[in-house]
Amino acid sequence: MSICVILSINVETRVEPPGEAAYVLDAWNLKERIREEDGVLRQRRGFFTDAYRRSTAHLIFENADLVAFACVRRDGYILFLAVSPDARGRGYAEELVAEIAEEYRSVSCHARATNENALGFYEHLGFSIKRRIDNYYEDGGDAYYLKLGTDNGIRGTLSDLIGR
Numbered sequence: 001m002s003i004c005v006i007l008s009i010n011v012e013t014r015v016e017p018p019g020e021a022a023y024v025l026d027a028w029n030l031k032e033r034i035r036e037e038d039g040v041l042r043q044r045r046g047f048f049t050d051a052y053r054r055s056t057a058h059l060i061f062e063n064a065d066l067v068a069f070a071c072v073r074r075d076g077y078i079l080f081l082a083v084s085p086d087a088r089g090r091g092y093a094e095e096l097v098a099e100i101a102e103e104y105r106s107v108s109c110h111a112r113a114t115n116e117n118a119l120g121f122y123e124h125l126g127f128s129i130k131r132r133i134d135n136y137y138e139d140g141g142d143a144y145y146l147k148l149g150t151d152n153g154i155r156g157t158l159s160d161l162i163g164r
Contacts, residue, residue: 009062013095016057018074023059024052026066031082038085038117042139051079058099060092068092076104097125101148113142122146 016023028048035042055071067087071080078100083093101107111118113132127146136143 010064012061012064013099014059014061016059018054018056021049021053023057023066023069024049027052027057027059027069027071027080027082030066030069030084031080034082034085042137044138048080055079058096060087060096062087068096070096070100072100072104076100076107078107078109081109093121094125097148107148109146110136110143111146112137113144119144 052071055073058070059066060068068083070078072078081093111122126149128149129144130147131145133143
């Protein structure tokens with residue numbers, strides 16, 4: 001006897017422009033879950049909410065549940081990038097960065113110097129470390145400032161990675 005289980009997942013993307021915050025609580029809750037499980041993405045709620053409201057939020061939902069998001073400023077700086085642990089490995093982070101790269105001339109971000117997963121991910125996408133900043137985070141943690149390379153063009157590099 002064999003059992004076959006077919007799972008159907010409805011994936012939807014949305015974009016919230018600056019000033020809107022319909023999904024800020026969902027994004028906060030996802031970020032807090034990641035903070036608890038992975039020990040990263042620690043911010044004060046007020047800071048997070050204000051930054052979210054001032055940025056463009058790119059959101060990915062599975063069956064109406066927020067599973068990934070990226071918030072980006074008008075200059076292409078990624079403030080937050082988060083993917084639910086349950087949804088990792090599905091290419092959502094790459095998709096979010098590719099969307100951002102299509103809209104902005106330059107894409108940059110900071111990553112905690114000790115967050116090897118984030119640094120490896122950004123390196124995989126073609127980001128390069130531009131400088132180290134000591135005591136960048138509120139808790140005294142150091143960060144790297146990263147910028148997406150443009151040797152082969154941002155869109156071309158990311159298109160190759162995500163198969164667009």
